[in-house]
Amino acid sequence: MIRLARTALALLVLAFAAPAQAAIQDENADFTEKLEIGISTDEIAITSDFRGADLTIFGAVDGFDQALLAQGRYNIVVSLEGPKDNATVRKKERVFGIWVNTSSMTFELVPESYSLSSTRDIETIAPPGEMGNMGIGVDHMRLVPLGFVGDGSNLGEFRNAFRRIRETSGVYERDPGGVQFISSSLFKASVRLPANVPNGVHVVRAYLFRDGVFVAAKALPLRVVKTGLEQFITQAAHQQPLLYGLMAVLLAVITGWGASVIFRKE
Amino acid sequence: MTIYLPIAELSVNILIILGMGAAVGFLSGMFGVGGGFLITPLLIFYNIPPVVAVATGANQVVASSISGAITHFRRGTIDIKLGTVLLCGGLAGATVGVWLFSLLRRIGQLDLVISLLYVVLLSTVGGLMLWESITAMRKAAKNQQTTLRRPGQHNWVHGLPLKMRFKKSKIYLSVIPVAGLGFCIGILTSVMGVGGGFIMVPAMIYLLRIPTNVVVGTSLFQIIFVSAYTVIVQASTNYTVDIVLAFVLMIAGVIGAQYGVRVGQKLRGEQLRALLALLVLAVGIRLAIELIIPPKDVYSVVSAGFGF
Numbered sequence: 001m002i003r004l005a006r007t008a009l010a011l012l013v014l015a016f017a018a019p020a021q022a023a024i025q026d027e028n029a030d031f032t033e034k035l036e037i038g039i040s041t042d043e044i045a046i047t048s049d050f051r052g053a054d055l056t057i058f059g060a061v062d063g064f065d066q067a068l069l070a071q072g073r074y075n076i077v078v079s080l081e082g083p084k085d086n087a088t089v090r091k092k093e094r095v096f097g098i099w100v101n102t103s104s105m106t107f108e109l110v111p112e113s114y115s116l117s118s119t120r121d122i123e124t125i126a127p128p129g130e131m132g133n134m135g136i137g138v139d140h141m142r143l144v145p146l147g148f149v150g151d152g153s154n155l156g157e158f159r160n161a162f163r164r165i166r167e168t169s170g171v172y173e174r175d176p177g178g179v180q181f182i183s184s185s186l187f188k189a190s191v192r193l194p195a196n197v198p199n200g201v202h203v204v205r206a207y208l209f210r211d212g213v214f215v216a217a218k219a220l221p222l223r224v225v226k227t228g229l230e231q232f233i234t235q236a237a238h239q240q241p242l243l244y245g246l247m248a249v250l251l252a253v254i255t256g257w258g259a260s261v262i263f264r265k266e
Numbered sequence: 267m268t269i270y271l272p273i274a275e276l277s278v279n280i281l282i283i284l285g286m287g288a289a290v291g292f293l294s295g296m297f298g299v300g301g302g303f304l305i306t307p308l309l310i311f312y313n314i315p316p317v318v319a320v321a322t323g324a325n326q327v328v329a330s331s332i333s334g335a336i337t338h339f340r341r342g343t344i345d346i347k348l349g350t351v352l353l354c355g356g357l358a359g360a361t362v363g364v365w366l367f368s369l370l371r372r373i374g375q376l377d378l379v380i381s382l383l384y385v386v387l388l389s390t391v392g393g394l395m396l397w398e399s400i401t402a403m404r405k406a407a408k409n410q411q412t413t414l415r416r417p418g419q420h421n422w423v424h425g426l427p428l429k430m431r432f433k434k435s436k437i438y439l440s441v442i443p444v445a446g447l448g449f450c451i452g453i454l455t456s457v458m459g460v461g462g463g464f465i466m467v468p469a470m471i472y473l474l475r476i477p478t479n480v481v482v483g484t485s486l487f488q489i490i491f492v493s494a495y496t497v498i499v500q501a502s503t504n505y506t507v508d509i510v511l512a513f514v515l516m517i518a519g520v521i522g523a524q525y526g527v528r529v530g531q532k533l534r535g536e537q538l539r540a541l542l543a544l545l546v547l548a549v550g551i552r553l554a555i556e557l558i559i560p561p562k563d564v565y566s567v568v569s570a571g572f573g574f
Binding site: 099 | 273276326330336375378494500505513523524559564568
């Protein structure tokens with residue numbers, strides 16, 4: 001149910017929030033450059049041997065300045081953002097000799113996976129302030145605590161811990177050379193979907209920068225879905241939970257009984 | 267070789283899961299326990315979300331205890347009547363346990379409670395069993411006759427009312443301690459995802475003085491139903507039973523169990539109990555160390571979808 005609700009929520013966010021956001025964010029009116037992107041598929045299927053996937057995004061910059069392009073003054077950042085969910089960071093402390101979770105902080109609607117690809121290190125593409133405003137990169141991701149956080153003095157340490165853990169577990173990653181120009185205006189970006197990728201609606205976002213100033217952005221949805229048996233099992237578990245539980249037990253009964261019959265003959 | 271688990275929502279190496287299932291199955295066949303107390307911590311250690319590990323572990327326990335119980339049934343070492351009384355307590359306990367599970371989850375201390383329960387129970391039971399079996403082995407070495415059941419020696423348990431005759435076990439016992447034991451184990455089943463055989467077996471032997479030959483079969487008999495009930499309740503309240511993971515585990519588990527039973531038959535009762543005690547103690551100590559030594563990272567992240 002949580003998953004379903006979350007997918008529905010993500011779709012809603014895409015449907016309503018994206019156009020509103022687009023009005024502010026999609027283009028910087030001072031520039032004439034336009035950005036277009038395309039992906040080969042808008043759906044990734046999770047099969048039983050799913051081991052993660054590499055996604056290639058193609059894009060084109062229209063109305064660019066030939067001289068600036070030749071000097072490498074255009075930079076592109078492509079991100080693949082997973083479905084959002086609340087995430088709780090817990091901190092352990094020693095209490096009477098044992099390590100116990102003593103404090104926690106929940107961040108509101110953070111992406112469950114985040115893969116970033118760019119023409120070069122994003123810190124050198126634009127000043128941190130600009131990246132911060134756009135919310136590009138793990139370091140600039142908006143981490144809004146949910147509920148009461150006291151005086152907020154420990155906000156920084158929880159945010160850092162969250163970023164560090166997500167990066168070391170591989171669900172947040174970055175590739176500072178993942179975007180390449182293949183001709184003067186065409187570029188190719190590769191982003192990675194980790195094996196433990198959450199299914200739901202992911203969003204591919206591309207940002208164009210000129211001389212460290214944001215020019216244009218484009219977003220495309222990418223659905224990650226379970227198929228075949230995986231899809232059937234998940235649906236059964238959520239829509240017919242009692243029947244599913246009974247089937248699980250029946251399977252165990254047959255396996256246990258079958259084994260004792262087979263091995264008896266020996 | 268990887269396999270995607272639809273409920274846990276991650277890809278795992280199928281060979282590792284098969285290996286875990288076979289190893290735990292072997293031990294459970296050898297000692298006549300369901301193996302839940304081993305499989306759940308192993309799955310959690312392998313990054314399976316704890317809620318999925320608890321519920322799926324219970325499903326694997328159903329398969330391995332059925333396989334074991336059938337063997338005992340053929341040999342006539344199950345006391346169905348005694349098992350049914352245990353079961354009545356067990357189902358009530360499991361219901362309370364599921365309620366307790368969600369309460370602790372709300373408070374955010376479920377993992378601590380589970381770890382502490384494991385440490386306390388495993389080290390107590392393991393320690394007591396080890397002590398008893400070493401004493402028994404010493405006596406055997408001196409050629410002394412050892413009986414676990416000392417007929418003349420009755421404890422407070424045998425003074426309780428509501429007595430019932432259990433023909434197969436050849437005992438005359440109050441139903442209160444039997445159902446009470448079932449109740450306590452039922453709580454543990456749903457909170458810890460274990461069948462409870464590792465507590466049930468010693469409690470039946472030492473506390474209720476039930477003859478050793480019917481203890482394992484009867485305990486397996488009632489574990490089937492309590493863990494099946496837990497699976498159904500977990501499936502319909504938390505949607506956390508991963509049928510793919512459970513199936514891989516139980517296939518490997520039941521095969522491992524058959525070989526375990528054969529090895530177990532070659533060993534003497536007290537040797538078997540000493541080995542089981544060592545295993546139980548080892549798991550308990552391992553978990554205790556985890557609570558005491560400073561963790562690699564004092565922070566942990568859980569997503570709202572899963573986790574405690």
